[in-house]
Amino acid sequence: MVAAQPKRSPLHATHEALGARFTEFAGWLMPLQYTGAIEEHLTVRTAAGLFDVSHMGRLEIRGRDALALIQKVTCNDAARLRDHQVQYSALTTERGTFVDDLTIYRFREDHFLLCVNAANREKDARWIREHREGEEAEVYDVSDQLAQLALQGPAASEILQLLTDVQLDHIRFYWFEQGEVAGVSCLISRTGYTGEDGFELYVPVDSVEWVWNRLLDAGHAAGLRPCGLAARNTLRLEARMLLYGHDMDETTTVWEADLGWIVKLEKGDFIGRDALRRQKEEGLHRKLIGFEVHDRAPAREGYPVLIQGRVVGQVTSGSYAPFLRKNIGLTYLPIEHTTVGTRFQIRVREREVEAEVVPTPFYKRPR
Amino acid sequence: MATYPEDCLYTREHEWIRVEDDVGVIGITDYAQEALGDIVYVELPSVGDHFSQGEPFGNVESVKAVSELYMPVSGEIVEVNEDLAESPQLVNEDPYGDGWMVKIALSDPTELETLMSASEYEEYVREEKEK
Numbered sequence: 001m002v003a004a005q006p007k008r009s010p011l012h013a014t015h016e017a018l019g020a021r022f023t024e025f026a027g028w029l030m031p032l033q034y035t036g037a038i039e040e041h042l043t044v045r046t047a048a049g050l051f052d053v054s055h056m057g058r059l060e061i062r063g064r065d066a067l068a069l070i071q072k073v074t075c076n077d078a079a080r081l082r083d084h085q086v087q088y089s090a091l092t093t094e095r096g097t098f099v100d101d102l103t104i105y106r107f108r109e110d111h112f113l114l115c116v117n118a119a120n121r122e123k124d125a126r127w128i129r130e131h132r133e134g135e136e137a138e139v140y141d142v143s144d145q146l147a148q149l150a151l152q153g154p155a156a157s158e159i160l161q162l163l164t165d166v167q168l169d170h171i172r173f174y175w176f177e178q179g180e181v182a183g184v185s186c187l188i189s190r191t192g193y194t195g196e197d198g199f200e201l202y203v204p205v206d207s208v209e210w211v212w213n214r215l216l217d218a219g220h221a222a223g224l225r226p227c228g229l230a231a232r233n234t235l236r237l238e239a240r241m242l243l244y245g246h247d248m249d250e251t252t253t254v255w256e257a258d259l260g261w262i263v264k265l266e267k268g269d270f271i272g273r274d275a276l277r278r279q280k281e282e283g284l285h286r287k288l289i290g291f292e293v294h295d296r297a298p299a300r301e302g303y304p305v306l307i308q309g310r311v312v313g314q315v316t317s318g319s320y321a322p323f324l325r326k327n328i329g330l331t332y333l334p335i336e337h338t339t340v341g342t343r344f345q346i347r348v349r350e351r352e353v354e355a356e357v358v359p360t361p362f363y364k365r366p367r
Numbered sequence: 368m369a370t371y372p373e374d375c376l377y378t379r380e381h382e383w384i385r386v387e388d389d390v391g392v393i394g395i396t397d398y399a400q401e402a403l404g405d406i407v408y409v410e411l412p413s414v415g416d417h418f419s420q421g422e423p424f425g426n427v428e429s430v431k432a433v434s435e436l437y438m439p440v441s442g443e444i445v446e447v448n449e450d451l452a453e454s455p456q457l458v459n460e461d462p463y464g465d466g467w468m469v470k471i472a473l474s475d476p477t478e479l480e481t482l483m484s485a486s487e488y489e490e491y492v493r494e495e496k497e498k
Contacts, residue, residue, distance in 0.1 A: 037430040038405040320407035
């Protein structure tokens with residue numbers, strides 16, 4: 001079997017011209033870095049970075065029963081959303097585990113946009129369609145019609161305001177507006193995956209190169225630089241934002257991933273509700289925790305995790321954290337070892353290094 | 368643009384060695400550090416450790432990946448670059464200078480004949496890039 005060619009972003013040639021180094025991620029060839037992962041990470045923490053995240057999947061749900069369908073397949077309470085509000089949630093299996101995690105954008109009660117993980121785009125669309133029982137609602141995959149940019153960092157708002165008449169200080173965190181950026185009609189969402197203030201822009205593919213270039217020009221003086229997936233990964237880890245397929249998947253429940261704040265058992269029935277209620281009553285056996293390594297060696301994904309000499313799991317995400325300047329990561333631990341301050345060991349090649357459960361997020365932006 | 372100092376010899380795994388009086392200074396090439404990206408950790412052996420030619424002697428880690436280091440020649444470690452513990456980015460900044468990794472007392476200097484010259488390595492890198 002010949003491996004399928006990875007998909008390319010509509011900005012691929014633009015990234016090449018900027019000297020990007022590329023990496024394959026979830027079937028896409030995307031920029032890994034332009035100048036350097038650490039420099040790009042610090043740029044987002046101190047000024048602003050522009051990411052092409054067009055690989056993300058974008059699904060629309062339209063129809064009279066759009067809200068009811070979303071309520072059935074997700075565990076957070078989408079009924080609490082008002083028009084133009086965004087919610088972080090999960091598509092859950094009957095076992096209360098993750099089909100995917102996602103953000104839900106409400107235009108109106110009969111029209112939503114779901115932003116899902118690139119690798120899960122087809123699976124999610126199929127899952128939602130399969131669980132439609134009488135609901136009058138259609139699922140449309142609009143991923144190929146829209147590109148997606150993330151403008152992230154403390155200077156993001158000031159930079160974007162140079163190119164739009166939309167009053168950005170009126171868009172609160174996890175809300176969105178529709179408006180023009182550099183003359184192009186976009187969805188402007190105050191969301192992100194970096195732990196910083198910032199925006200995600202959903203842009204028609206044929207205009208995205210124009211918007212990308214205008215943003216980089218307008219923001220250059222304020223320190224805006226293009227950033228790749230390497231920085232995106234270390235930024236999200238410092239902010240303890242989970243990555244599907246690494247930190248959680250169809251084998252881990254929403255409680256275990258310590259995302260209980262997106263589980264609303266009282267909202268009415270949804271797929272996985274019974275399992276999640278049962279697990280809440282019976283208690284957890286394991287939970288995802290954040291750790292710091294007391295060693296200069298980074299503890300990477302897949303490295304064995306030990307308690308009293310016994311392997312109890314493995315690192316799900318782990319890296320050198322460029323802003324915090326230490327080695328951090330995430331792992332599932334038996335519930336009795338999850339309190340902050342608990343010591344355990346991680347096997348780094350032939351060595352066992354000391355690690356400690358620490359409070360998360362590792363990084364919280366100053367307000 | 369990668370550089371290839373003439374006073375070094377090179378391996379196919381992108382280490383360099385500079386020999387003076389049967390002691391070789393070893394590091395990774397500019398091409399290797401560039402390919403790895405920002406280096407955050409270098410794991411090195413201890414003084415007194417013995418290695419054979421081609422044997423792994425440590426690891427170099429960037430934000431994204433771990434790569435093994437391979438001995439260009441056989442011998443005994445006589446010094447390691449302690450500065451890399453605190454400042455692994457020296458490998459990026461000055462791969463042939465302050466970013467050196469270990470010094471080794473060569474046990475068989477004839478092994479040097481198996482390594483590439485600067486011009487041979489430059490040609491080798493060119494071929495690697497075309498792959």
